[in-house]
Amino acid sequence: MKRGELTGVAFKDGINGKGGMPESFRMAEHWPRKLRLAVLHGLVFGSFDNDVPDLEEYFGEEITGRIERVLGGRTPVVLGRFTQMLPNNWKLYVENVKDSYHASILHLFFTTFELNKLSMRGGIIVSPGGGHHVSYSAIDRSSEAQDSSYADQKIRSDSGYRLADPSLLEGFSEVGDDTTLQILSTFPGFVLQQIQNSVAVRQILPRGAGRTELNWTLLGFEEDTPEQRRVRLKQANLVGSAGYISMEDGCVGGFVQRGVAGAADQAAVLRMGGETAESSESRVTEASVRGFWKAYLAAMGIRSEVSA
Numbered sequence: 001m002k003r004g005e006l007t008g009v010a011f012k013d014g015i016n017g018k019g020g021m022p023e024s025f026r027m028a029e030h031w032p033r034k035l036r037l038a039v040l041h042g043l044v045f046g047s048f049d050n051d052v053p054d055l056e057e058y059f060g061e062e063i064t065g066r067i068e069r070v071l072g073g074r075t076p077v078v079l080g081r082f083t084q085m086l087p088n089n090w091k092l093y094v095e096n097v098k099d100s101y102h103a104s105i106l107h108l109f110f111t112t113f114e115l116n117k118l119s120m121r122g123g124i125i126v127s128p129g130g131g132h133h134v135s136y137s138a139i140d141r142s143s144e145a146q147d148s149s150y151a152d153q154k155i156r157s158d159s160g161y162r163l164a165d166p167s168l169l170e171g172f173s174e175v176g177d178d179t180t181l182q183i184l185s186t187f188p189g190f191v192l193q194q195i196q197n198s199v200a201v202r203q204i205l206p207r208g209a210g211r212t213e214l215n216w217t218l219l220g221f222e223e224d225t226p227e228q229r230r231v232r233l234k235q236a237n238l239v240g241s242a243g244y245i246s247m248e249d250g251c252v253g254g255f256v257q258r259g260v261a262g263a264a265d266q267a268a269v270l271r272m273g274g275e276t277a278e279s280s281e282s283r284v285t286e287a288s289v290r291g292f293w294k295a296y297l298a299a300m301g302i303r304s305e306v307s308a
């Protein structure tokens with residue numbers, strides 16, 4: 001198998017000994033840049049840089065373990081794909097993914113149907129370099145029943161909405177534990193999500209200073225039973241450009257981009273949860289957003305004036 005090598009050039013040797021490429025022409029000097037590829041639990045990563053570390057080393061043990069939790073030991077199959085254009089810079093979408101406390105207030109669907117509250121058991125993991133993160137939560141029905149933290153802080157009032165077909169939310173334990181939400185991102189633009197039984201990979205591709213392409217790949221597994229496959233297809237409605245949950249994430253970056261354009265000479269400091277970029281048991285923190293900027297500044301060779 002040829003691996004990106006140039007195998008032929010039209011009329012390289014000319015016709016009847018005339019024309020063609022000069023004697024000094026070497027095909028080996030003209031093939032395209034080669035991608036270095038690595039596979040981790042079915043995910044294929046590529047880099048043009050031969051000096052990048054191995055994936056496990058780049059992600060670190062905790063992040064690799066969380067990828068393994070969702071994908072390890074089973075065979076992913078693609079259930080569907082879609083692409084959406086975001087009207088904002090790619091870094092605003094990364095901030096949205098890393099922001100572990102917006103989900104339960106921006107996404108009405110989450111709190112209305114009690115899929116995710118910050119009072120649930122969970123936490124965030126930020127990699128030592130800051131660039132990778134995991135936000136996760138686990139179902140805990142006993143404490144949910146008496147939870148009034150949102151009403152007490154007047155964050156959300158009960159809407160009274162009910163689903164005509166509640167079977168949308170009837171899932172199964174994804175990997176045999178009680179974690180119902182795990183959002184994982186790696187620097188710079190990769191996301192692996194488990195929201196209930198909606199497992200998907202998101203790829204964040206910059207398409208200009210104010211445009212981003214977001215590619216979704218929805219996953220099931222060869223080991224799924226027919227009933228589990230039905231659940232996944234139903235819960236695919238939670239995500240994507242018109243998803244019951246993800247819809248707001250597709251437009252909120254555009255709101256922020258337009259908003260900050262009016263205050264170009266001002267700055268904001270992300271202080272929720274302190275000033276460090278470390279793992280914590282609370283998701284009421286901007287630690288993973290600070291982690292992203294720490295990694296971004298390092299990658300771009302920019303010195304930070306704010307301690308991280």
Ligand SMILES: [Fe+2]
Pocket residue numbers: 096102103106107246249
């Ligand atoms: Fe969101």
